[in-house]
Amino acid sequence: MRISTIILAAGKGTRMRSDKPKVLHAIANKPLLRHVYDMSAQLQNNAITIIYGHGGDVLKSSHVDLAATWTEQREQLGTGHAVQQAIPTIEDTDTVLILYADVPLLKLVTVERLLSLANAKTLALLTVNLADPAGYGRIVRNEQSQVEKIVEEKDASAQEKTIHEVNTGIMAVPGAYLKKWLQALKNNNAQGEFYLTDIIEMAVADNVSVVTAQPEHEDEVLGVNNRAQLNYLERSYQAQQAAVLMEKGVTLMDASRFDLRGEIVALGQDVIIDVNVILEGKISIGNNVHIGAGCCVKNAVIGDNVEILPNCVIDDAEIGAGSRVGPFARLRPGTILAEQVHVGNFVEIKKSTVAQGSKVNHLSYIGDTTMGSNVNVGAGTITCNYDGVNKYQTIIEDGVFIGSNTQLIAPVTIAKNATLGAGSTITKDAPESQLTLSRAKQVSIAGWQRPVKKESK
Ligand code: UD1
Numbered sequence: 359m360r361i362s363t364i365i366l367a368a369g370k371g372t373r374m375r376s377d378k379p380k381v382l383h384a385i386a387n388k389p390l391l392r393h394v395y396d397m398s399a400q401l402q403n404n405a406i407t408i409i410y411g412h413g414g415d416v417l418k419s420s421h422v423d424l425a426a427t428w429t430e431q432r433e434q435l436g437t438g439h440a441v442q443q444a445i446p447t448i449e450d451t452d453t454v455l456i457l458y459a460d461v462p463l464l465k466l467v468t469v470e471r472l473l474s475l476a477n478a479k480t481l482a483l484l485t486v487n488l489a490d491p492a493g494y495g496r497i498v499r500n501e502q503s504q505v506e507k508i509v510e511e512k513d514a515s516a517q518e519k520t521i522h523e524v525n526t527g528i529m530a531v532p533g534a535y536l537k538k539w540l541q542a543l544k545n546n547n548a549q550g551e552f553y554l555t556d557i558i559e560m561a562v563a564d565n566v567s568v569v570t571a572q573p574e575h576e577d578e579v580l581g582v583n584n585r586a587q588l589n590y591l592e593r594s595y596q597a598q599q600a601a602v603l604m605e606k607g608v609t610l611m612d613a614s615r616f617d618l619r620g621e622i623v624a625l626g627q628d629v630i631i632d633v634n635v636i637l638e639g640k641i642s643i644g645n646n647v648h649i650g651a652g653c654c655v656k657n658a659v660i661g662d663n664v665e666i667l668p669n670c671v672i673d674d675a676e677i678g679a680g681s682r683v684g685p686f687a688r689l690r691p692g693t694i695l696a697e698q699v700h701v702g703n704f705v706e707i708k709k710s711t712v713a714q715g716s717k718v719n720h721l722s723y724i725g726d727t728t729m730g731s732n733v734n735v736g737a738g739t740i741t742c743n744y745d746g747v748n749k750y751q752t753i754i755e756d757g758v759f760i761g762s763n764t765q766l767i768a769p770v771t772i773a774k775n776a777t778l779g780a781g782s783t784i785t786k787d788a789p790e791s792q793l794t795l796s797r798a799k800q801v802s803i804a805g806w807q808r809p810v811k812k813e814s815k
């Protein structure tokens with residue numbers, strides 16, 4: 359059985375008050391449309407069609423990698439009209455799965471359950487019981503509690519409005535029948551739209567069974583129409599991710615102040631994450647890692663026993679086992695720290711490798727540098743790697759000791775076990791095991807007197 363998934367993404371999203379199409383707004387940094395696509399792409403033997411309307415170019419250009427057919431709905435004449443646009447992609451023997459790009463948290467298990475109920479003579483509908491059903495289409499059942507039809511809120515009688523079971527819009531429909539019913543839709547209703555929901559009555563008339571399934575959690579079927587709903591679903595999604603991590607053995611100091619905007623690709627044991635940590639992109643975390651409060655970590659590999667102290671920003675970097683970073687450190691793309699490295703406060707490292715046991719503890723900038731092992735970099739050391747046009751490399755070999763407030767004017771090499779005197783501006787290579795310094799001689803002026811303030815008249 360082939361599945362033909364139709365994702366409705368044509369809505370304008372006026373209530374978002376935004377320049378961009380609604381389905382480009384993101385949850386956990388991933389566009390709504392991509393959430394729905396990624397979920398449905400996990401189904402086997404599935405052909406996906408995306409119905410778009412507003413902002414087609416920007417939508418397509420930000421989703422060029424999707425394996426889907428893009429079909430335009432020029433005018434938004436209703437959900438039935440939207441699905442009609444996909445008729446050419448539907449085979450009679452398909453089971454057609456209808457999804458909504460602005461309903462981002464729907465789970466694969468729920469969809470699989472729905473699909474398992476559908477067949478050539480059965481339509482499966484996802485419904486949910488809401489305490490407040492206002493605004494939704496109501497599920498009308500007969501005395502045998504079989505579904506008879508869906509009534510939209512605006513067309514519903516006072517009696518029908520008391521029904522709490524509502525239409526999520528998500529359904530699995532036999533292809534041949536769907537095509538027949540879509541062609542028969544009329545727009546003689548309160549909103550003058552072609553309602554997809556009218557196919558339920560047609561199914562009943564054609565003796566096609568209408569069965570229902572429910573999601574595990576209500577949030578799976580909630581849509582995004584405004585920023586408040588976007589935020590609600592962001593928090594719901596983050597709470598789910600936090601719960602999964604805790605189940606895997608991570609200690610979160612506050613699950614409500616944790617955000618994962620990406621994926622943890624490897625996770626060790628006894629990881630502790632303090633409050634207000636944001637993990638982004640692909641993150642690998644070893645055993646006994648401690649991430650301090652307020653850290654933003656993106657695309658990073660963090661080794662065993664690493665301690666990241668509060669308020670660090672880490673982007674595209676590797677931190678070797680037993681290293682300690684922060685507080686207030688910034689590791690920029692291309693930073694690779696080996697084991698037992700210490701990077702302290704107000705230190706920025708970019709596109710550099712730091713070998714085992716080296717320490718850069720205070721107020722330094724290390725860029726385009728290859729640093730050996732057991733190097734000690736004094737406070738306020740700066741690699742001057744840029745002349746305004748080109749970038750140059752600095753090489754600091756094993757065992758070097760760099761005194762505080764030293765500038766290394768690249769390209770420059772500091773050979774093994776060299777010592778650089780504090781306050782030096784190093785423009786030439788420094789030889790192995792010697793003390794190199796460039797420092798004006800200190801003088802004291804005898805008899806010098808401080809100026810005194812003139813008396814005002
Ligand atoms: C629809 C259902 C209602 C259900 C509710 C669940 C119909 C007629 N009603 O109502 O029973 O309870 O969803 O949220 O189906 N869209 C298009 N093209 C269009 C119209 C809509 O792509 O021409 C898309 C929208 O972008 C949106 C979705 O379809 O993602 C639902 O459309 P919307 O107008 O919000 O339907 P509701 O009135 O909420």
Ligand code: CA
Pocket residue numbers: 581
């Ligand atoms: Ca809606």
